[in-house]
Amino acid sequence: MSLGGHKVKVVCRVRPFLKTEKADNSVAVEANNVLRVNNPRDSTKDVKFNFDSCYGPDIDQATIYRNDVRPLVETMFSGMSATVFCYGVTGAGKTHTIQGTETEPGIIPRAVEHIFMHQERDPYDYDIRISYYEIYKEAVFDLLKPHDPTLAGLPIREDANRKIFVAGLSEKRVTSYEQFDSIYQKASGNRRTASTKLNNHSSRSHAILTVQVQWQDDISVGKTWCGRLHLIDLAGSEDNRRTENGKDRMAESSAINRSLFVLGQVVEALNTGSSRIPYRDSKMTRILQDSLGGESLGMMIVNVAPGEAFLQDTNNTLNFATKSREVVNKPVAHEVVEQRWSAADRLQHHRGAMAGRTGKSSVVACSGPVKRRRSDETMDVVCDESPVHDDGTLTSSGGHPAARRHVLAGGQAVRPARHSDSSIKPGQSAMPLPRQADFVQRAVTAKFHEMEQKTSSASNEIMERVMRIEQQLGSSARLDSSVVIDLFTPATKLKTSRGWLKHARELEQKGDLEKALAHYEEALRYAPELNKLEAHIDKLRARVRRQKRRSSIASHGAANVRVGNQQPGKKTADDDCGPLWLIDGLAESPGAEKAKRRARGPTVPSKPAARVLGSAAPQPLFPAPTKAAVATSKAATKAGVPVPKRVKLLGSSAAALAGGRKFSGITEGSVHDRRISFGSSVLNPFVVGGDDFDSDLQQRLDRKADVSAVRTKRLEAKSSAAARLNRILAEPPTPGDDRNDKDFVPHSDIEDDDSGDVRAAARRRGGSDGGRRALPGSLGVRGLVEQRRQQAAEGLEKENAQAACTHPTAKSQKQSRAVSALPEPEASLEQFNEIAQASALQMINSADVKKIMKLQGIGKRRAEQIQASVQDQGPIVHICDLQTRLQFKSKLILAILSTFA
């Protein structure tokens, strides 16, 4: 029943200045419906906005409700839907208007109170239900349930009448205002709010409270009417520069602003008559779809914050509100909308109705949507209207749909029982029938009950299926495929299953077993009761496995089946290992293997793999492990010789393959610590092996032993060389005949030498004489040390040669280099160190990166550091200056000195 075009009503409300705000005259209500606002671009000019009503800061909540909201609430009782939503920037007073406070209740409490008052006045029995949800970051959450962060948002759907609803949303039936209030207060606590710079309790979501009233008309009996009221508190648009939102608040804010932007686009599209209205672009507009250009009555309360600070926002809000006034709705009265009820309700109602019909209960009226006048309390709702006249003729039309089911094919009908009449049993007529009709009546009654039961169980099943789906929808955004299958009726499931079966059989006949298997499995999903099919699938699975194994062996070659996770064609380190013979009989116990080996005796082939694979007949293949083999294996394990990981299939598996029999070998396994495991079977390590395996292993062991012997010798040689060098260096200087006067450097000469020469640097080392002391070993020391140096070098060379190391290591080479690069000699270790220091300083003060890098422990970075320091701060006088100037650790300084050691 359409009631013609109806424009969206727009009401403007200006909130009072808050204590923290500075009052001004930038926004003012001029008349009942005119609002004057300073032009934000030119404060000398004003802009005037016209709305259906305008309320200033001094107008209370009751007035607004009485003047504008109450008439809209009344329309519910004509079976219409109405929506009231508050719009405005953050802190403009939306929540205050719609929700209010304890002392100043807002629209929601007033409207609900009004509905209950209306109910008391009315003769009808109203079924009042509420649902309450929020749209937070584009996801819908049920506020009547405690917030569960693991749950995804609820989906928004369209029913058969193209009405939008939230699937899986809970509804609560309320019978008094007090009950509503306690539920509402608790649910409001679940709403997400946060403190921002502009509002201490800023709503971070759009909140929608729906009150649904349903009742049955007593004039047009059988018609159930439903009126709905949606009360919406939209979150406010936010300028993040002003709110100074953090990361979390920003994410919320962008979701809010985006949905409000879409709201603007929807209004624009409606006003311009666009072919596409972008309702679906945001959850909020999707929900408001019916109220903006739909079949609901719509009212928008525009909340405005006064003051210059909000002037720009106020102008934007009012411009949007003006546009919204042009939106036209086409409200209609809604008759019975049972499909909106949750499956649980429908099931409950249905069960109640069925029970009522069979005389088990008379509580239908309390749980179901079908309401009756209070005066009919004791009467079963389905018996209210009889489809038959007293004379047994069929009513041509009308009557409750449920009652219509009482009519039978043969034109006979039964008048169902009234529960108020306890003497009448179910199925019995309330009216006496002619005698000859008794028999017919009984037969008909029996038939009727049979049909009722069938219908009842089918309906129950459908209801239960729908309930399961609704639950799934409520708990997760994704539907399980099994639930989707659950949607089908048994007949559809069987039909679908047959379709899959047909294809599967065709594929099996063609020999495409894998695909056939997949099709059979799919068929089983739809008809899990088919036991034979299950057995067939098992068989087919085994066949597919065998087929795969055969093709794998054919492609890899039976003699070279790899184990482990190696990728075919990719060479790994294991490839270099020798082959590991895998001998068949893994599943057998070690005892049985032993017996077999004993029986075969010494006729073990030396190269079984080659032989067996080349032959068509199976051959005995278990070489008895010789003592030597056992010892070798143990030694190999001990020495950590890498275990070969390549496997060759031998034994009856390979032989069977060669002989054309069914192959039962194993292609997957792992080798660990010389044991090969395949599932639960573990191969005895000593069964693994053949002559060539053992000899290969022995060879490797020998090689390993050689290598370690060489290494030990080399190490010994090195350490003795080092010891020798130390001894030489530690020996005290013995001045003697080798004294060489020309090597004596007079003090004055050194002092004048600023070339950075080692001795000069050594002299500069400090001390009481200021470094002017001549080197103590200068009396012929050079000759002596030169001799020692030569001796050391010779010794080292000799030792190196003795080490019989044909491949000298880098370290020994370095050592030799170090010996040949020994600095100017001196007589004692102390003096030698002095010279080392001087040499190091000489290289350092050269400020040549390449030269500096020759010092041990100095890389390019450090060398550059040193260079920069020398260039900036002058030469380094003492080696310890490196510590103070460049924060070098003493370890590093020692390393530098050791360059010359």
Ligand SMILES: Nc1ncnc2c1ncn2[C@@H]1O[C@H](COP(=O)(O)OP(=O)(O)OP(=O)(O)O)[C@@H](O)[C@H]1O
């Ligand atoms: N008419 C009014 N009378 C008195 N105080 C008001 C009025 N309107 C709003 N306020 C006060 O202004 C402040 C902000 O109001 P409210 O929280 O309702 O704003 P809002 O528009 O819902 O903001 P947000 O969008 O951030 O949730 C509150 O402290 C509220 O008490």
